[in-house]
Amino acid sequence: MKRLPFDIEGKTDVGCVRERNEDCLGIDSSLGLLVVADGMGGHSSGEVASRLAVDTILEYSKKMLGGDKLIVPEGGDSSLPVRLRQLEYIVQVANTIIFEKARAFPKNHGMGTTVVAVLVDPKSLAVAHVGDSRLYLQRGGQLQQLTEDHSLVMDQVRQGVITKEQAEKSNLQNILTRALGTEEKIQVDIGEHPVLPGDSYLLCSDGLTKMVPEPEISRVLEESASATAAVEKLVAMACEAGGQDNVTALVARAPSGRQGGFKGFLSRLFPRSA
Ligand code: CA
Secondary structure, three states, rough: OOOOOOOEEEEEEEOOOOOOOEEEEEEEEEEEEEEEEEEOOOHHHHHHHHHHHHHHHHHHHHHOOOOOOOOOOOOOOOOOOOOHHHHHHHHHHHHHHHHHHEEEEEEEEOEEEEEEEEOOOOOOOEEEHHHHHHHEEEOOOOEEEEOOOHHHHHHHOOOOOOOOOHHHHHHOOOOOOOOEEEOOOOOOEEEEEEOEEEEEEEOOOHHOOOOOOOOHHHHHHOOOOOOHHHHHHHHHHHHHHHOOOOOEEEEEEOOOOOOOOOHHHHHHHHHOOO
C-alpha cells in the first residue's frame, strides 16, 4: 500500500492523577487517517467508548476509502466533497455503535466520547469532530485552532458571556454540549483545509490543552525535528504541569519542500531572515 509523505506519530499517556487512560488514538498511514478520542462514563465505560470510536472509524474508513471502488454514503449534503461526506458518515456510524452498546449493557449506560478525525493528503485535509478534542495547524510560526469545542464554556465565549481567559479558568470546562454515543443522532462538524509544505497538524485531547498553554504548544511544533520528538515533548510537558487528565497528542507534518544545497542550509539556519 502507498504511504503518504507525512511524518506521523501519536502518543497517549494516563497522566499523573487518573487511574485509567480513557483517551485513545488511531493512525492509518496508508489512508492518511488520524483519530483522537477522549471517553467518559462510569467504571471502564470511558475506555470502551473511545476505543469503539477509534476502531469503528479505522474499520469503516478502510471499507469505504481503502478499496478500488468509490463508496459514497446515501443522504447528506450532495454539494459537499465526497471525502467530507464519507468522514461525516463514518463518525455517525461510530455514534450509532457506541449508542447501541450503551443501551444494551447497563454498565455502559451514559458512556460517550469526543472524537476528532482527520483525512489528510498532500493537497488538503478533511476534518470531522464532536466534543472538545481539537485539531490545530502550525504554519509560518503561528498556531491556529481549526476546530471549535462543543463545550458549555466555549458556547459562552462565542456568545460573548465570558472571555476565553475566563473559560480556561472555569470549573465548568468539562461540560460538553455534544459527545459521541450519548444521543441516537449526532451533528458532526466537518471542514476542509488546504495543506501547504511544512504544515504541522496536531490532534489532541483536553488533557494537553488544559495543561500546556498554546504558545508553548506552538513552540514545540515549530522547534521539534520530527513528529515523534513533538509528541514526546508535548506529553512530557502536560505531565510536568501536573498531568491532571489523560493526555494525547498526534502530530502529522507535511513535507517541507525545502531547498537543498547551501541556500537551503542557510534558510534552515536562519528561517525568518531567509
Ligand atoms: Ca479528557
